[in-house]
Amino acid sequence: MARQSSMKILQVANLFSPVHGGSAEVPFQLSKELAKKGHEVTIYASDFKLSQEYINSIPEVKVYAFKTWSSWANLYVTPGIIKKAKEETRHFDIIHMHNYRTFQNIVVHHYAKKYGVPYVLQAHGSLVTFFQKRWLKRAFDAAWGYRLLKDASKLIAITKTEAEQYKSMGVSEDKIEIIPNGIDLSEFDNLPQRGEFRREYGLGSDQRIILYLGRVHKTKGLDLLGKAFADLSKNFNEAKLVVVGPDDGYLSALEALIKELDIEEKVLFTGPLYGRDKLEAYVDSDIHVSPRAWEPFGLTLLEACACGTPVICSEGCGIADVIDGQVGLAVPYDKDQLQDALLRMLGDDKMRLEFGEKGKSLVREEFNWEKVAGQVERLYLNCLHICR
Numbered sequence: 001m002a003r004q005s006s007m008k009i010l011q012v013a014n015l016f017s018p019v020h021g022g023s024a025e026v027p028f029q030l031s032k033e034l035a036k037k038g039h040e041v042t043i044y045a046s047d048f049k050l051s052q053e054y055i056n057s058i059p060e061v062k063v064y065a066f067k068t069w070s071s072w073a074n075l076y077v078t079p080g081i082i083k084k085a086k087e088e089t090r091h092f093d094i095i096h097m098h099n100y101r102t103f104q105n106i107v108v109h110h111y112a113k114k115y116g117v118p119y120v121l122q123a124h125g126s127l128v129t130f131f132q133k134r135w136l137k138r139a140f141d142a143a144w145g146y147r148l149l150k151d152a153s154k155l156i157a158i159t160k161t162e163a164e165q166y167k168s169m170g171v172s173e174d175k176i177e178i179i180p181n182g183i184d185l186s187e188f189d190n191l192p193q194r195g196e197f198r199r200e201y202g203l204g205s206d207q208r209i210i211l212y213l214g215r216v217h218k219t220k221g222l223d224l225l226g227k228a229f230a231d232l233s234k235n236f237n238e239a240k241l242v243v244v245g246p247d248d249g250y251l252s253a254l255e256a257l258i259k260e261l262d263i264e265e266k267v268l269f270t271g272p273l274y275g276r277d278k279l280e281a282y283v284d285s286d287i288h289v290s291p292r293a294w295e296p297f298g299l300t301l302l303e304a305c306a307c308g309t310p311v312i313c314s315e316g317c318g319i320a321d322v323i324d325g326q327v328g329l330a331v332p333y334d335k336d337q338l339q340d341a342l343l344r345m346l347g348d349d350k351m352r353l354e355f356g357e358k359g360k361s362l363v364r365e366e367f368n369w370e371k372v373a374g375q376v377e378r379l380y381l382n383c384l385h386i387c388r
Helices: 022-036 052-056 080-091 103-115 134-151 160-168 196-200 222-235 251-260 275-284 299-306 335-346 349-366 369-387
Strands: 008-012 040-046 062-066 094-098 119-122 154-157 176-178 208-213 239-244 267-271 287-290 311-314 328-331
Touching: 008 022, 008 080, 008 103, 022 040, 022 094, 022 369, 040 080, 040 103, 052 062, 062 080, 080 103, 094 103, 094 369, 103 119, 103 134, 119 134, 119 369, 154 160, 154 369, 160 176, 196 275, 208 222, 208 275, 208 299, 208 335, 222 239, 222 251, 222 335, 239 275, 251 267, 275 299, 287 299, 287 335, 299 311, 299 349, 311 335, 328 335, 335 349
Parallel strands: 008 040, 008 094, 040 062, 094 119, 119 154, 154 176, 208 239, 208 287, 239 267, 287 311, 311 328
Antiparallel strands: none
16 A cells, blocks of 8 residues: 555546536546645546646646547446556555546446455535436436445535435445535636726626626526526616526527527627636626526636625525625525525625625635645545555
8 A cells, every 4th residue: 555645546537628517627626736745646537528738737647538439328438448447446545436427437436346445436416316317317326326335435525415415325424525626726816807808798897797607508597597687687787698608508598598588689608718718707797696506516606706706606506605695695596586686786886896805715715726635635545544
């Protein structure tokens, strides 16, 4: 077994690109920080929409992206991982599996059990079955999922809500550790000047920008936001709704709704923005809204906070208790209450300024990756101690 000062760590991720959101961003950022701490880190992932930029930016980490033969029901089948896992699994000290219902986890779990290598599983909000494909999810759980949970040395929950979800699936409380996601604060060290995004898209300084940034998917609550904004815009003519993010199958339906609500002139779709362009959108926005009824964590909320932009989320967001009254507002998943929150915040410059300043402090103190990686590192060492 490796010395405490250095571990051989395998990160297992089914996806590895920023377009896939937090479940891909977390293994990327975590691996980068663990490598900085002197650990030898390897990543297994599929090559589905793979980000070469991710790979190039962590040269100290070995990344194996296996060819995706099928992506049926979002199960990214990569047969090439079987041979690699068979050859290498025994040489790792600890394994960290990301997401839950993945082909990669099935394979690595088999060899981790065979060779007695402890592993940590982090579901990233994927445990619930009440959204899409519920019967397929339950079939996966019966065939492999419950064993994945049972055999894990530890399970990472990103919020108290997710910890309860683990327990509802039969996991004992002593196996669960709550460790939040983090954000890369270096991205926010030199924020753009205000006005860049507005100039790029022809938006006046007098317009109030309500920003949604994330995947354009039907589960994200964008229909609720569109309807709340339509009502708001009747009495707040200078408001502009800006939707930033890649189409994940819902863009045409959302555009049709916007047309039906007769607010086409008041809504801007930019498509996905990354890097400096994304920061410009945050900085120039008056409010960032994450309207999803149930959100496992909410990385974009923390990114907005890091830019000094106040936020609104639903009470079903995993960090709603951190947001509400401190750096923004958390409201029930209800059109009228979302509209009221938007009006309240848009009409109170002092509130927005205070929330913005508190948001910057919050992310630097509680959600920086160095701190999060340190918590994960201690969890790994605890697992190794238990397995001795």
